[in-house]
Amino acid sequence: xxxxxxxxxxxxxxxxxxxxxxxxxxxxxxxxxxxxxxxxxxxxxxxxxxxxxxxxxxxxxxxxxxxxxxxxxxxxxxxxxxxxxxxxxxxxxxxxxxxxxxxxxxxxxxxxxxxxxxxxxxxxxxxxxxxxxxxxxxxxxxxxxxxxxxxxxxxxxxxxxxxxxxxxxxxxxxxxxxxxxxxxxxxxxxxxxxxxxxxxxxxxxxxxxxxxxxxxxxxxxxxxxxxxxxxxxxxxxxxxxxxxxxxxxxxxxxxxxxxxxxxxxxxxxxxxxxxxxxxxxxxxxxxxxxxxxxxxxxxxxxxxxxxxxxxxxxxxxxxxxxxxxxxxxxxxxxxxxxxxxxxxxxxxxxxx
Numbered sequence: 566x567x568x569x570x571x572x573x574x575x576x577x578x579x580x581x582x583x584x585x586x587x588x589x590x591x592x593x594x595x596x597x598x599x600x601x602x603x604x605x606x607x608x609x610x611x612x613x614x615x616x617x618x619x620x621x622x623x624x625x626x627x628x629x630x631x632x633x634x635x636x637x638x639x640x641x642x643x644x645x646x647x648x649x650x651x652x653x654x655x656x657x658x659x660x661x662x663x664x665x666x667x668x669x670x671x672x673x674x675x676x677x678x679x680x681x682x683x684x685x686x687x688x689x690x691x692x693x694x695x696x697x698x699x700x701x702x703x704x705x706x707x708x709x710x711x712x713x714x715x716x717x718x719x720x721x722x723x724x725x726x727x728x729x730x731x732x733x734x735x736x737x738x739x740x741x742x743x744x745x746x747x748x749x750x751x752x753x754x755x756x757x758x759x760x761x762x763x764x765x766x767x768x769x770x771x772x773x774x775x776x777x778x779x780x781x782x783x784x785x786x787x788x789x790x791x792x793x794x795x796x797x798x799x800x801x802x803x804x805x806x807x808x809x810x811x812x813x814x815x816x817x818x819x820x821x822x823x824x825x826x827x828x829x830x831x832x833x834x835x836x837x838x839x840x841x842x843x844x845x846x847x848x849x850x851x852x853x854x855x856x857x858x859x860x861x862x863x864x865x866x867x868x869x870x871x872x873x874x875x876x877x878x879x880x881x882x883x884x885x886x887x888x889x890x891x892x893x894x895x896x897x898x899x900x901x902x903x904x905x906x907x908x909x910x911x912x913x914x915x916x917x
Contacts, residue, residue, distance in 0.1 A: 658833035662691040666702075666829045667795060667814060670710035678765070679714055680721045685728050685756075685780075685792065692823030693831045700791040700822050701728060701780075707829035708816045708853075709778070709794030716773050716801045721765040724756060731755035731782055734764065736796060738776035741766040749782045773800040775814075775849040785855065789820025791829065793853040810844035819854035838862070 642650070672679040683703050690700040690707050703709025714720055726732055733756055735747035745766045746752045756762045776796040780787035795814050800806065815827050823831040830836070840846045852858055 654833045657694065659836050660694045660833040662694060662830060662834045664688075664691055664706055664829070666706035666708040667711050667816065668706070670704070670712050675721065678719045678721050680723070681712055682723045682725075683709065683734070684725045685732050687728060688791070690791065690822060690829065691834075692826055692829060693834045696823065696831075698822050701787055702791045703794055707791035707793075707822060708818075709792070711795045711797060711814065712778065713797040713799065714768060715799045716768055716770060719765070719767045721763060724762050724764070726756045726758055726760050726762075729758055730787075731757050731760075732780050732787060732792065733762070733782045734778055735781035736764075736766070736776070736778050738772075738774070739766070739796065739798075740769045740772045747781050755782050768798050773798045773805070775851065777816075777851050777853065779853060788853055789818060789822070789855065791818075791822055793818065795849070795851060797849070808845060809847040811840055812847045812849070813838055814849040814851065815860075817850065817852045817854055817858045817860075819856050819858070825854070825858070 670681055670683075672681050674680070684705070686702050686705050688700050688702040688705055688707070689697050690702065691697050700707055712720075712722075722734070724734055731749070733747045733749050733753060736745070741764075743752055745764050747764070749755045753762070774797075776798060778794050778796045780792040793816060795816060797814075816829075817825070817827060818829070819825045822829065825831070827835045838846065838848065848862075850860055
């Protein structure tokens, strides 16, 4: 069975079944392992409980060759070929690719109004080294540029549609006037190919934190192909969410752009989360995919050093007990890396 079929079969209902049968770690590995290699066929290694002793196997092993290079794997490669592929991924991480999404979007000021400009474009996106896919992108990148504003700001967004199909932009999590909510045939007509539309709204008091913007027209295709981005609203009170030293936004997606991706990239092109011992790290998770994606950050620094062939020796982070992120959901989590007594931390508004 292909990976695409395998990952699509893991729904919210049978994901719970997988967790019950094998534990969250095994179920997560089944989903992420499949999506990380979209050109391979895989077999889920979910253990099961056998209530009765199995019959004695009668398989004839007399014709098996003991050499690893002659033993085929599930995907058709030999053991040595698969091992070499995995080793190369580790050596290449983090591998350079064309295109970098999620960077801050600059704005112009029209009086007190912050004016942003977005184009909806067809792109050829490199999601892993030498691997490309046709995608849709805001301003030519996946994910789209980050829009970051303050509580109470008035925002104006000019949108130009360069796609071969209609689209709109929905402001996920933001409280906006009905006419600006970006839902076709409910709040506005679609933005036709070559057309333009301008959104304008004021960020309400208290509507701060980690939000998203994405298409709400043919969304199952347009969003998974790349029409998504982060919309961060900073609170006016810098003490509202506490202190931290580093901030990362990780947008999850699944679909035609490389299967399961983090910020539009698949391993080994994903980027590491870096921090120094004693620092507190904020990570904003945003799930734009069609599937639930539980996220787990591991903190075994020694194992990381071994696996990464000595690179990124001082990186370590940990958070546990987070619930899986449902599709089109955002959250933030923060953790301190073995806090050093007496050190100072900077203050920065954070959404939880």
